[in-house]
Amino acid sequence: MRLRRYLNGFNSVARRDFISGAAKGLLGLTTVPWMTKFAQAQEAGKIPLAAATARNVIYCYMAGGMSHLDTFDLKPGAATQGPMKAIKTNADGVLVSQHFPLLAKHMDKVAVINSMNSTQGAHAQGRYFMHTSYQLRGTIRHPSMGAWLENMRGRVNTKLPAHVVVGGGAQMATNGFFDASLTPLPVGDPTSGLANSQRVEHVTAERFEHRIHRLEDMNKAFRDKFKARELDDYSKVYQEAMRLMDSKDLESFDIDKESQTVRDAYGSGRFGQGCLLARRLVERGVRFVEVVSGGWDTHSENFDQMADLCPPIDRGLSALLADLDARGMLDETLVILATEFGRTPDIVEDRSLGRNHYPRAFSCLMAGGGIKGGRTYGKTDAEGREVIEDIVRVQDFNATMAHALGLPLEFKMYSPSGRPFTVAHDGKPVKALF
Amino acid sequence: MRRVWLCGLGVLAFGLALSLSPRARAAEPVDFAMEVLPLLEERCFKCHAASFRGRKKKPKGGLRLDGSGWILRGGNGGRAVVSRKPEVSLLHARISLPDSHDDVMPPDGDVFAKAEIDLIERWVREGANFGSWKGADGPKTVVPTKTDPETATTPRKVTPSIDRYAIYRQLAQDLKPASMGALKALRAAGARVTSVVPGSPLLRVEFMQDAAMVTDATLKILTPLRKHIGMLSLDSTKITDNAATILGTLPHLVRLDLQRTKITDKGIEALAKTPPRHLRRLNLYGTGVTDQSVAAMTRFTGLRRVFLWKTKVSSAGVQQLRSMLPQCEVSAQRILPTPEQPSENGNRRRRRN
Numbered sequence: 001m002r003l004r005r006y007l008n009g010f011n012s013v014a015r016r017d018f019i020s021g022a023a024k025g026l027l028g029l030t031t032v033p034w035m036t037k038f039a040q041a042q043e044a045g046k047i048p049l050a051a052a053t054a055r056n057v058i059y060c061y062m063a064g065g066m067s068h069l070d071t072f073d074l075k076p077g078a079a080t081q082g083p084m085k086a087i088k089t090n091a092d093g094v095l096v097s098q099h100f101p102l103l104a105k106h107m108d109k110v111a112v113i114n115s116m117n118s119t120q121g122a123h124a125q126g127r128y129f130m131h132t133s134y135q136l137r138g139t140i141r142h143p144s145m146g147a148w149l150e151n152m153r154g155r156v157n158t159k160l161p162a163h164v165v166v167g168g169g170a171q172m173a174t175n176g177f178f179d180a181s182l183t184p185l186p187v188g189d190p191t192s193g194l195a196n197s198q199r200v201e202h203v204t205a206e207r208f209e210h211r212i213h214r215l216e217d218m219n220k221a222f223r224d225k226f227k228a229r230e231l232d233d234y235s236k237v238y239q240e241a242m243r244l245m246d247s248k249d250l251e252s253f254d255i256d257k258e259s260q261t262v263r264d265a266y267g268s269g270r271f272g273q274g275c276l277l278a279r280r281l282v283e284r285g286v287r288f289v290e291v292v293s294g295g296w297d298t299h300s301e302n303f304d305q306m307a308d309l310c311p312p313i314d315r316g317l318s319a320l321l322a323d324l325d326a327r328g329m330l331d332e333t334l335v336i337l338a339t340e341f342g343r344t345p346d347i348v349e350d351r352s353l354g355r356n357h358y359p360r361a362f363s364c365l366m367a368g369g370g371i372k373g374g375r376t377y378g379k380t381d382a383e384g385r386e387v388i389e390d391i392v393r394v395q396d397f398n399a400t401m402a403h404a405l406g407l408p409l410e411f412k413m414y415s416p417s418g419r420p421f422t423v424a425h426d427g428k429p430v431k432a433l434f
Numbered sequence: 435m436r437r438v439w440l441c442g443l444g445v446l447a448f449g450l451a452l453s454l455s456p457r458a459r460a461a462e463p464v465d466f467a468m469e470v471l472p473l474l475e476e477r478c479f480k481c482h483a484a485s486f487r488g489r490k491k492k493p494k495g496g497l498r499l500d501g502s503g504w505i506l507r508g509g510n511g512g513r514a515v516v517s518r519k520p521e522v523s524l525l526h527a528r529i530s531l532p533d534s535h536d537d538v539m540p541p542d543g544d545v546f547a548k549a550e551i552d553l554i555e556r557w558v559r560e561g562a563n564f565g566s567w568k569g570a571d572g573p574k575t576v577v578p579t580k581t582d583p584e585t586a587t588t589p590r591k592v593t594p595s596i597d598r599y600a601i602y603r604q605l606a607q608d609l610k611p612a613s614m615g616a617l618k619a620l621r622a623a624g625a626r627v628t629s630v631v632p633g634s635p636l637l638r639v640e641f642m643q644d645a646a647m648v649t650d651a652t653l654k655i656l657t658p659l660r661k662h663i664g665m666l667s668l669d670s671t672k673i674t675d676n677a678a679t680i681l682g683t684l685p686h687l688v689r690l691d692l693q694r695t696k697i698t699d700k701g702i703e704a705l706a707k708t709p710p711r712h713l714r715r716l717n718l719y720g721t722g723v724t725d726q727s728v729a730a731m732t733r734f735t736g737l738r739r740v741f742l743w744k745t746k747v748s749s750a751g752v753q754q755l756r757s758m759l760p761q762c763e764v765s766a767q768r769i770l771p772t773p774e775q776p777s778e779n780g781n782r783r784r785r786r787n
Contacts, residue, residue, distance in 0.1 A: 159644070248644050285626075325765065326744075327693065328691070328693070370598075
């Protein structure tokens with residue numbers, strides 16, 4: 001029973017896809033061999049992979065829309081700044097808000113992009129856009145960067161999933177129209193390890209194996225009768241889960257293995273511990289870890305809320321950067337801090353100084369993985385309203401990430417209905433950041 | 435056909451000239467006006483000089499190369515020439531980028547040949563001496579300075595974006611692709627094997643999954659591929675000092691990850707007896723190495739980056755390593771930020787008034 005629950009958690013989206021996929025398959029709706037095409041192209045060496053500056057990504061996602069004026073695009077003296085104070089950092093000319101004193105000591109590693117621009121002003125649409133570079137549509141689901149990465153470059157450690165989402169479920173990061181085996185693994189609570197991944201005590205290894213064989217026998221008849229890719233995907237997920245259960249690498253999900261000093265350094269909140277888990281996973285060959293921090297939708301009491309929201313990010317992110325650097329991992333690990341949009345420069349007074357959604361201009365961070373730190377890129381005007389220099393659209397941001405990972409930006413992959421899609425849509429990488 | 439012939443001849447003649455000339459002048463310092471200046475005039479002055487063929491335009495990137503004062507001032511990106519330090523001289527860095535790189539100089543026309551780059555490198559290394567040449571009158575203000583007091587702090591280090599894979603391309607030049615059989619054996623032993631750069635015969639070998647199963651004995655399978663290994667990670671494996679005998683036989687090893695293994699000073703000393711000539715990056719964090727290893731490590735003259743966090747190397751040892759290998763960046767100090775206040779709660783508390 002515990003295994004079933006574990007598997008459910010492991011791949012809830014896959015189950016949904018599986019059911020809808022199986023239905024389509026049974027009704028004879030889908031027979032497009034897009035994966036085969038890709039596999040062939042990969043085998044023939046036709047995917048023009050480029051030299052990568054990064055091979056892993058730790059993607060910190062501030063769900064809700066992080067205010068750019070109150071974090072990394074400070075406008076000291078402007079009316080739109082409100083009571084937020086700017087502090088200097090160890091990088092010349094880079095300012096951060098008063099809530100990031102620890103990160104200020106690591107800004108030499110970070111490139112601040114102040115000229116982000118999105119076209120989506122609602123949460124679901126904005127998140128989807130940020131994660132996939134495409135707009136949310138009813139007819140298709142696009143894959144997010146972790147799925148593109150795994151699909152094009154494979155896994156580093158074949159026993160561990162390539163793509164993990166910590167603290168946010170799998171609603172945003174998704175395999176999209178790719179193979180269900182590319183679905184990210186959601187980890188709800190970073191401190192509890194990988195849930196339900198141990199055999200229950202009274203089931204011995206032999207008995208467990210026996211049960212699995214039984215399951216295989218039962219499934220085989222069905223599988224032979226209805227040959228469908230989704231069915232193979234599903235049994236692949238089972239096999240992977242079982243390989244992981246037997247592997248020593250399962251330990252990488254267990255942050256209790258870290259010393260208390262290290263755990264304290266990251267901060268005891270979910271975000272900090274999530275960053276620590278992300279580092280452990282990347283160290284053992286997980287390619288893409290998303291760490292989600294929620295609650296940034298500060299329509300009311302923006303300034304009070306920032307005082308609560310920022311410190312865990314300050315602590316977690318600065319510890320992460322320092323830790324990766326000391327271990328020699330920062331040069332190959334791209335650390336991202338992203339969000340769906342910024343917040344209005346105008347302060348809403350009748351909502352106890354709140355800020356509303358603002359996709360026209362916002363800020364994101366990139367560090368490590370070949371990115372040259374200690375500087376800002378792009379500019380907004382004196383009040384943080386409009387991008388006035390070096391605009392970076394959402395798809396350009398993702399193209400920059402893909403460029404760092406050596407993914408071919410022009411390479412088309414086809415959805416089940418035969419439509420072509422590329423890793424960052426029409427994004428152009430910002431090469432000046434490298 | 436004829437053009438191809440002529441080109442071929444040209445290349446041959448050029449090659450001949452290159453192979454002869456350095457020997458003839460080996461002891462003499464580079465003469466800037468005679469040897470370097472013509473190259474700059476031909477390839478750089480079009481954009482990096484005050485005027486060209488009577489046409490006035492701004493020098494690109496704020497860099498002028500038509501006067502010794504201008505050259506020493508550098509451009510917007512930083513200093514073009516730092517005496518005796520070609521590795522931080524942007525002029526040298528930008529012309530030595532691979533042909534395909536976006537920032538390679540010159541952007542149009544022929545890139546600099548290897549021998550020409552070497553010549554310029556030698557000129558910088560010899561002290562960037564202009565001889566009697568002065569060229570155009572130098573700039574009035576010597577160094578462009580930022581003056582915003584609100585944001586000005588310490589000046590940032592200018593790190594030229596140098597292609598980190600250039601060395602692998604160079605080492606792979608005469609290398610044939612590894613045999614499929616040997617690759618298969620390596621993979622069967624649990625190694626992840628990829629090319630260091632897509633298409634390169636040089637390999638990156640890592641024991642990522644179930645690293646705890648990897649011992650000294652496992653490393654024997656590296657021997658048939660010894661010339662092909664450019665990067666090797668033994669992170670968290672069970673190897674011991676005996677592994678050094680095999681590691682010492684890998685001629686093209688550039689990056690070696692030994693973090694969190696049982697390697698000690700004995701292993702590093704053994705490795706230093708036949709130091710891999712091209713070793714640039716050595717990760718020893720979380721091992722038991724001490725200051726004794728520092729002495730041995732100074733024999734790895736090509737090192738650019740060493741990780742010594744969580745080792746027994748003392749700060750004096752780190753200091754010694756830094757002074758013995760000035761080009762090498764040593765990461766050693768415990769730099770995790772320490773908590774300044776009781777750690778925040780898992781659940782965010784919201785202030786309401």
